Amino acid sequence: MPDTDARMSDIKTQALQCRNAAVAIAALSTEAKDALLMAMADALLADQAIILAANARDMEAAAAKGIGAAMLDRLKLDAGRLHGIASAVREVAGLPDPVGQVTRTEVRPNGIRVQRVRVPLGVIAMIYEARPNVTADAAALCLKAGNGVVLRGGSEALHSNTAIADALQRALREAGLPAAALTLVTDLSRETVLALLQLADIIDLAIPRGGEGLIRFVAEHARVPVIKHYKGVCHQYVDAGADEDLALALLLDGKVSRPSACNSLETLLVHREIAPAFLPRAVQALRARGVSVRVDEAGKAFVPDADLATEDDFAAEFLDLVIAIAVVDDIDAAIAHVRRYTSDHTEVIVTRDPEHAERFLSALRSAVVMVNASSRFSDGGELGLGAEIGISTTRLHSYGPMGLEALTVERFVVRGEGQVRHPDLL
Secondary structure (H helix, E strand, C coil): CCCHHHHHHHHHHHHHHHHHHHHHHHHHHHHHHHHHHHHHHHHHHHHHHHHHHHHHHHHHHHHHHHHHHHHHHHCCCCCHHHHHHHHHHHHHHHHCCCCCCEEEEEECCCEEEEEEEEECCCCCEEEECCCCCHHHHHHHHHCCCCCCCEEECCCHHHHHHHHHHHHHHHHHCCCCCCCHEEEEEECCCCCHHHHHHHHCCCCCEEECCHHHHHHHHHHHCCCCCCCCCCCCCEEEECCCCCCHHHHHHHHHHHCCCCCCCCEEEEEEEECCCCHHHHHHHHHHHHHHHHCEECCCCCHCCCCCCCEECHHHCCCCCCCEEEEEEEEEEHHHHHHHHHHHHCCCCEEECCCHHHHHCCCCCCCHCCCCEEECHHHCCCCCCCCCCCCEEEEEEEEECCCEECCCCCHEEEEEEECCCCCCHHHHCC
């Protein structure tokens, strides 16, 4: 018990220090925040050797523990990926600053002027697994939006996260700002996470990024608001009469380009009319790229040597070179399948029929719905947000890829000239 109490005291102290430091960040001008982020990008590249050596230690330990290929891919850094992380920080610096943005102005009949103005959320807790790039992405986005950030990464990336955070904190100190605005929690015990999630008077929002188990744990134990992204069960539906070449290109890009990403395809739905020609061709192309296919009973008629898909396969986020395939009678059956198994992440329709496209868009409520485009575009950077802090499948505050604007809130600013609501009481 004393050990648990000490951990709770330590994490509360760190969170309070971050909250106090966030005041200094919120007061910065756009120019000062942008200069800070550019300095952070430079610091990452200056520490490249240190960061990559730390990552090599993490990769070696993870491999020794038998961590799967998808997780190892998320964990791995090299010079190219590190330059990409630095570039993402610079891109955030170049984005419009949402803080202070007036989103609406009106003058009420009594003459008071009402504005809605974006302000920082305050302190954001990021709890994540295996992705050292999140350390830099979250820092850049939270700081640009005027917030402080408490980062709690996974044990498998501890050395990588520490090296990245050290570089970023150095840039803060060199700018004359408190390093605690970016706080990395290095006590990775379960008790510390639980304590962090209880700090409702300090932490304004928790954003978990990782496996479904982590996200459910955070959501079930938090007393602070939580933005959830349980998993990405992304579907592509190939409609009757669709352009087969286009459908195949989108399928391969969505499944093969980076199967460990949450926006990769996990299920392919094919209209019965196009299945005889398209499905064998699609399976051949997928297998040629190392993808294991699992088909439903209807699909076995066209790919008899494929494994039979189970109910669990259609609900699975494989994050690997595996895909579940179903043949459907029509667009209504496709929509029904997606509604049954979706995680509300990303859905794609490949069609030449504009009415079917609009029907698909209006019938599904997933965070991102696409027509004739790859699921891999379901990404904050690709959708114009710069680096994203996560993809929310929670229909509250923010839905879909979360960028800078999602890390602020609107408040009301009211300007009057002495108006009172009840002059008869004066």
